[in-house]
Amino acid sequence: xxxRPRTSASTGKEPDPATGxxxxxxxxxxxxADHAPAGGTPPVDGLDLTVRSGxxxxxxxxxxxxxxxxxxxxxGLLPAGxxxxxxxxxxxxxxxxxxxxxxxxxxxxxxxxxxxxxxxxSLDPTATVRSQVVEPLWLRHGLSRRQARARAExxxxxxxxxxxxxxxxxxxHQLSGGMAQRVMIASALAGDPGLLIADEPTTALDVTxxxxxxxxxxxxxxxxxxxxxxxxxxxxxxxxxxxRVAVMYAGHxxxxxxxxxxxxxxxxxxxxxxxxASLLRSEDGRLFAIEGxxxxxRGLDHGCRFRPRCPVAEELGISHACxxxxxxxxxxxxxxxxxxxxxxxxxxxxxx
Amino acid sequence: xxxxxxxxxxxxxxxxxxVSVVTFLVPYASGGDPxxxxxxxxxxxxxxxxxxxxxxxxxxxxxxPLILQYLDWLGRALHGDFGLSFTSRTPVDQLxxxxxxxxFTLTAVxxxxxxxxxxxxxxxxxxxxxxxxxxxxxxxTQSFVAVPEYWLAPILVLVFSQHLGxxxxxxxRTPQYLVLPALTLALRPLAxxxxxxxxxxxxxxxxxxxxxxxxxxxSQPQTLLxxxxxxxxxxxxxxxxxxxxxxxxxxxxxxxxxxxxGMGQLVYRAVVNHDIPIIQAGILSIVALAxxxxxxxxxxxxxxxxxxxxxxxxx
Numbered sequence: 001x002x003x004r005p006r007t008s009a010s011t012g013k014e015p016d017p018a019t020g021x022x023x024x025x026x027x028x029x030x031x032x033a034d035h036a037p038a039g040g041t042p043p044v045d046g047l048d049l050t051v052r053s054g055x056x057x058x059x060x061x062x063x064x065x066x067x068x069x070x071x072x073x074x075x076g077l078l079p080a081g082x083x084x085x086x087x088x089x090x091x092x093x094x095x096x097x098x099x100x101x102x103x104x105x106x107x108x109x110x111x112x113x114x115x116x117x118x119x120x121x122s123l124d125p126t127a128t129v130r131s132q133v134v135e136p137l138w139l140r141h142g143l144s145r146r147q148a149r150a151r152a153e154x155x156x157x158x159x160x161x162x163x164x165x166x167x168x169x170x171x172x173h174q175l176s177g178g179m180a181q182r183v184m185i186a187s188a189l190a191g192d193p194g195l196l197i198a199d200e201p202t203t204a205l206d207v208t209x210x211x212x213x214x215x216x217x218x219x220x221x222x223x224x225x226x227x228x229x230x231x232x233x234x235x236x237x238x239x240x241x242x243x244r245v246a247v248m249y250a251g252h253x254x255x256x257x258x259x260x261x262x263x264x265x266x267x268x269x270x271x272x273x274x275x276x277a278s279l280l281r282s283e284d285g286r287l288f289a290i291e292g293x294x295x296x297x298r299g300l301d302h303g304c305r306f307r308p309r310c311p312v313a314e315e316l317g318i319s320h321a322c323x324x325x326x327x328x329x330x331x332x333x334x335x336x337x338x339x340x341x342x343x344x345x346x347x348x349x350x351x352x
Numbered sequence: 353x354x355x356x357x358x359x360x361x362x363x364x365x366x367x368x369x370x371v372s373v374v375t376f377l378v379p380y381a382s383g384g385d386p387x388x389x390x391x392x393x394x395x396x397x398x399x400x401x402x403x404x405x406x407x408x409x410x411x412x413x414x415x416x417p418l419i420l421q422y423l424d425w426l427g428r429a430l431h432g433d434f435g436l437s438f439t440s441r442t443p444v445d446q447l448x449x450x451x452x453x454x455x456f457t458l459t460a461v462x463x464x465x466x467x468x469x470x471x472x473x474x475x476x477x478x479x480x481x482x483x484x485x486x487x488x489x490x491x492x493t494q495s496f497v498a499v500p501e502y503w504l505a506p507i508l509v510l511v512f513s514q515h516l517g518x519x520x521x522x523x524x525r526t527p528q529y530l531v532l533p534a535l536t537l538a539l540r541p542l543a544x545x546x547x548x549x550x551x552x553x554x555x556x557x558x559x560x561x562x563x564x565x566x567x568x569x570x571s572q573p574q575t576l577l578x579x580x581x582x583x584x585x586x587x588x589x590x591x592x593x594x595x596x597x598x599x600x601x602x603x604x605x606x607x608x609x610x611x612x613x614g615m616g617q618l619v620y621r622a623v624v625n626h627d628i629p630i631i632q633a634g635i636l637s638i639v640a641l642a643x644x645x646x647x648x649x650x651x652x653x654x655x656x657x658x659x660x661x662x663x664x665x666x667x
Contacts, residue, residue: 077566102571109569122564124579126657135578136568172561173659187568 021090022227023051023074023112023195028087028097030069030078041298041305042085044069045251048329049229051195056221056228058238058259060274061248064294067231070248071199073097074229075114076104091195109136113188117200119180123172129156129183130168136191155186160216178209182216189220196221199231214241235278239263247271250297250305253329257336267338269312302326304341312342356654360647367643368636372429375635376422379628386626387414390438393625412438425632434633437622444629447618452637454524455607455614459599461530462537466545467592469538471585474549475576478584481554489546496543505536505609522611533610537603541595545588553584586657593649597642601634 030044044066051057059067072078074089076096089096092111099107108114113136116122123132133152137143143151149168156164159182172180181201188196198217202210218241221228230242238245238259245262247255247270255268266272273290292309303323304310313319321341332343379386387409391400409415413424428435434444477489512532513521519531556562557580565575604616615638622630654660 075567077563105569105571108567114564114567116560116564116567118560121560124561124565124583125659126582127579132565132568135565135570139569171658184564191569 020053021050022053022055022092023049023229024088024090025049025070025074026088026090028070028073028089029085030066030073030082031085032081033083041251041300043082043251044073047087047248047252049246049253049256051227051229053194053227054221054225055243056230056241057244057246058230058232058242059246059248060232060235060238062233062274062290062294065248066251067233067248068199071114071197071229071231074197075108075112076101077108077114109139109191109193111193112195112197113191113193115181115184115188115196115198115201117203119177119184119201119204120172120175122184123175123180125172127171128168129170129172129175133168133183133187133190136187139191152186152190155190156183159183159186159189159220160212161186176209177205178213181205181213185213185216185220189224192224193226195227195229197229197231200233201230202237203232203234210237217241235275247274250294252305252339254306254339255337256329257333261333261336265333265336267332267336267343268306268340269310269342270306271338273309273311304339306340312340316342318342353654357651360650364643364647368640371639371643372426372636373422375632375639376425377418378635379626379631380418386438386628387412389626393439429633429636435629437630438627439625444633447630448633448637451613451615451618451634452641454612455600455603455616456641458530458533458537458603458612458614459596462534463541463592463595463599465534466538466542467588470542470545470549470588471581473542474546474588475553475581475584477546477550478553478557486550489550493543493546496539499539501536501605502609504539505532505606508532508536509609522609524612529610529612533603533606533612536606536610537599541591541599544595545591548588548591549584552587553580556580556584559583582656586653589649589653589656593646596645597638600641601638 026048028044028047028049029042031042043064047066047070049057049059049070059070061067069078069082072082073084074091074096076099078084084097087097091107094107096104096107123129130149130152133155134148137148137151153164153168156167161167161179161182167175167179167183175183201217202213205213214237217228220226230237232238242259245255245257245259246253247262247268249270255262255266255271262271263275266275270290273288276288277290290309291311296308297305300307303325304313304327307313307319307322310322313322318341327339327341327343329337329339330343330345332338332345387405388400391405391408406415413421416424425435432445434448436442437444437447440447473489473493477486480486509521509532512519520526520529521532523529562575562580565579566572570578601615601619603614604620606612607614607616615634619631619634619638621627622634
């Protein structure tokens with residue numbers, strides 16, 4: 001991957017004091033050790049991503065694209081059998097990929113916190129809400145019992161829970177999904193982390209509650225100047241919340257830009273298909289679908305990973321290039337990069 | 353929570369009443385005439401005098417209608433009076449009291465030890481399923497299941513009493529006498545508790561709340577102690593109460609080998625001798641104690657896992 005065009009995300013560079021990289025992932029690869037047949041593509045392969053301080057970056061893609069694995073790789077909580085086999089994850093100028101387990105325990109909760117898709121299942125059914133909100137507090141500050149109890153109620157109040165003392169003494173089964181996610185946000189913020197990773201935080205909630213939780217996330221992000229990595233497949237959420245968007249396909253980023261730019265001028269054929277599938281309906285009212293499945297992109301060891309499903313390659317008569325060489329993630333406009341032979345490039349133009 | 357406990361208590365009373373009817377009737381259904389058995393043991397080999405048979409039958413109250421016998425028995429049983437043993441003519445409640453105490457102690461120690469050992473063993477196996485520790489634990493527990501008590505007990509006596517001289521081989525006087533019979537009894541429940549702990553922990557460790565706890569900054573040991581273990585031990589508690597009921601009166605083999613004067617021996621001998629008052633009182637008290645242990649377990653279970661307290665809105 002030498003001679004890669006500099007991406008706008010400028011991976012691995014020194015953090016710029018004004019808009020410094022808070023989290024920067026470069027060339028990340030995650031593999032499953034147990035069943036890795038020769039030639040199988042790793043679920044995350046060559047991923048580059050940057051979250052600048054105080055920004056919300058959305059990582060979008062369909063199921064199986066490797067979004068959640070990427071999130072869990074950052075927090076060091078990959079499922080059993082999955083390992084980081086290459087790349088760097090830099091958080092606050094520290095490489096997490098090579099961190100000791102003890103150091104990661106300290107970083108989790110204090111520097112990076114996480115929200116999950118199933119808020120109710122993310123709370124221990126045998127423990128009170130209070131005890132779980134308090135945990136990051138006693139780990140970090142060594143507060144007394146009474147101080148921690150009071151602080152827990154304060155945190156619950158701050159996430160919009162009207163009766164924090166009652167909720168603090170409740171158990172997961174007594175809470176609604178939205179309430180449980182508020183509790184999870186309170187416990188995530190208890191350790192005062194700078195980066196919040198939200199893995200499909202509203203997918204399991206109904207629509208009105210979704211909007212409330214998203215508004216709460218936005219408010220907390222502004223109040224605390226949080227950097228947020230938002231993982232979602234819902235482009236509506238992206239549009240309402242994110243500053244930047246990175247589109248993930250088959251283990252790496254295929255397009256990255258500001259939210260505005262990506263929605264108005266999508267460059268990669270996959271991004272365009274994704275936008276069409278989620279935002280538009282055809283004339284007879286049916287939803288657009290993306291032909292094929294991600295399974296078709298597994299096991300490709302050369303060329304573009306989206307090629308088997310790409311409508312553009314054939315049309316533009318560039319399928320030769322697409323089959324031979326994998327395009328790099330290159331600048332294709334101001335603050336915009338794409339991984340497609342058909343996207344405009346400053347140093348090469350596609351003959352089409 | 354109080355309502356939950358009260359409801360469980362009501363269930364307990366109903367269960368005990370049902371059991372009292374059944375235990376009262378069972379000895380009569382088992383055939384054999386207790387009066388003749390008793391007399392035959394006294395006159396060894398000679399012919400029985402029919403008038404003596406009837407006189408004894410009257411003395412024992414066995415000529416009354418069954419329903420009257422039951423009500424009479426129940427009324428006295430409620431005051432702790434289970435009558436006299438047919439064979440030894442000693443009060444049944446005295447025989448029962450000491451045997452029940454012995455069996456309860458033995459069962460509690462054996463199962464308590466099994467429980468305490470099973471939690472770390474099962475957890476160790478569950479941490480890395482299919483890896484070396486898991487294989488070792490599974491192999492160990494499977495061999496525990498396969499070992500019969502009548503084989504293990506003599507081996508233990510041979511090693512710890514004969515060769516090493518550390519522990520007494522039989523009897524029931526000091527706590528040392530408890531060790532070998534408890535060890536013999538504990539091995540199989542230990543195996544089952546371990547397997548159930550392992551299975552439960554494998555599931556629990558995959559649960560989202562475990563990942564969430566790690567994400568809050570808890571180390572793996574902290575997560576195990578604060579979240580995983582409490583959830584993982586719930587199914588083991590249920591198994592514990594089932595084994596408790598089973599071992600209270602069901603450890604005859606171990607009691608005989610180690611000369612432990614427990615319920616198993618007492619009831620077994622009573623059955624052989626058609627000693628109806630002991631059989632009735634014995635079974636009733638075993639069942640009562642078993643139901644009581646189950647109830648206590650249920651209440652503990654609900655204390656640990658509040659989602660169990662169904663129909664109970666208040667916490």
